[in-house]
Amino acid sequence: MSIEPLRILQVEDNPYDAELALRELAALPFKLVPLRVETEAAYRKALVEFAPHLVLADFSLPAFTGMDALAILREKNPDTPLIIVTGSLNEETAVACMKMGASDYVLKEHLFKLHPAVNGVLEKARILDEKKSTEDRLKESLQNLQAVVNTSPLAITALDLTGKVFLWNPAAERIYGWTEAETLGRVLPTLPEGDTETYLHFLADFAREGGTRTWTGRRRKKSGEFIQAKIHAALLHREASGEPYGIMAVIEDETERIAAEAALKSSREELSRSLEQIRRSWEQTIAVMAGLVELRDPYTAGHQRGVALLATSIARKMKLGEDRARGVYLAATIHDVGKINVPAEILSKPGRLSDLEVNLVRTHPQAGWEALKDIDVPWPLAEIVCQHHERLDGSGYPKGLMGTEILLEARIIAVADVVEAMSNHRPYRAAFGVESALEEIRSGSGRLYDPDVAMACCEVFEEEGFSF
Ligand SMILES: [Fe+2]
Structure with a gap:
C-alpha cells in the first residue's frame, strides 16, 4: 500500500x-x-x-x-x-x-x-x-509448487516419520494405482510385504543423519504387480525448530527401462550368436570348397593351407587387424579354387606344359572369381582370389593390374603363394627350400612383390621362426 x-x-x-x-x-x-x-x-x-x-x-x-x-x-x-x-x-x-x-x-x-x-x-x-x-x-x-507436484510425470510422495503418507500426487496414483484418498494418513502401501519394519528403521536413520538419498528398490502396485523404482528422497524439517518431521520422495518407474535394457542385451547376445554361426558356416563352406579342389589336385594338396597360414602371419605382422587378417586367411584357403576348371591330367602332368596347357592353367584366378562372386561375406574374397597372380609391375595375370590397383590382401597372398610353392617339393621337381624362396621374394621386392609385404614375410620367417 x-x-x-x-x-x-x-x-x-x-x-x-x-x-x-x-x-x-x-x-x-x-x-x-x-x-x-x-x-x-x-x-x-x-x-x-x-x-x-x-x-x-x-x-x-x-x-x-x-x-x-x-x-x-x-x-x-x-x-x-x-x-x-x-x-x-x-x-x-x-x-x-x-x-x-x-x-x-x-x-x-x-x-x-x-x-x-x-x-x-x-x-x-x-x-x-x-x-x-x-x-x-x-x-x-x-x-x-502445487502445480509442479500435480503435473509432474514422476511420482511425488511425502511421509511422516511413522511412515504415514501426507502427500500423494497424480503421477503416484497413476504409477501405483492407489488414489490420494486411499493413501493419505495410511502407512506407505507400496512396500513389499514384510518390509515395513525395516523401512521404519530406515526412516529413523534418515531422520538422524539428514541430507538426501537415492536408491533403487522393488515397490508394490495396487494390482499386486511390482515395479523397479528409483527413489530420490530428502528429509523435511520444521521451519521454526529445525526438527525433522518426514521425507519427501520423487520416484521414477524404472521397470520398462530395465526390461528394455535386458531385452537389448539378450538380443545383442542372440545377434552375436547368429553372427558366430554365420561365420562358422562360411568357414565350413570355404573349407569344403578348398577340400574339393585339393581332392582333384593331390599334388597341391596342403598348398592352400600352407599359403593361408603364411599369409595370415604376414597380415598380422603388418598389423592389418584381426578381421582383415581373417579375410586373408579365408581367401588364401581357396585361392586356387578356380583350378576345378582345369583338367586334372594337366594339373598332375609331370614336366613342361605346352603353351595351350599353360593358358588353360592361367584361367584359374578368373574361374575362382566366377565361383566366389555371389557369396555374401564381409570380405572381397572373389576379388582377392582373382588378383593373386597379379604382379606389382603389371606383368601378372589375368588383368595385368599394377601397384595399388591390386588389393593388399592379394599382394600378401601372391608372396605367400610363391614362398609356399618354392619351399616344398612337387612330384615333378625338388623343393628349392625356404632360403631360395625368400631370396626370390627379396630380389623381386618393389618390382613383382609389394616391398612391405616382402619385408614382413622375411621377418615372419627370420624373427618369428615360421615354418610350414
Ligand atoms: Fe594360384
Missing part, C-alpha cells in the same frame, strides 16, 4: 476541530490529502470514492457516531485504520471502541497525542501490509 500522499477521511461536524487535527499532523513526513464528512451517506460515498488510508472519527456527531463509522468501515474496508478523536470519552466506551477494531483513540484536549497515534497506526498498517504481501508471495509459490 502506498501512502504518499496520505488520504485522511475526517468524520467531524466541527470544521475548526478538523483543522486543528490536521495541524497536529503537519509534521508527518508526507503530503496529506484530507476530506471531511458529517453524514453517514457522505461517509459511505467517501469510503468508496476517496478510498482513505486513514479515518479520524469524532465519537459523537449530530446524526452519526464514531461507533457507526467504525462498524461501517470494518464491513467495507476492514484493513483501513480508524482513530477515534473525541472531546470526551469514558474508559468503558474507549475499551468498546478498541474491541470493535478502532486502531486508537485521542482526546481533543490531548491532541498532541494524535501525531504519535497516527504514526503508530501507520507503522502497524505498514507491517500488516508487508505481512500480507509476504503471505501473498508465499501463497503464490505454494500454488506454483
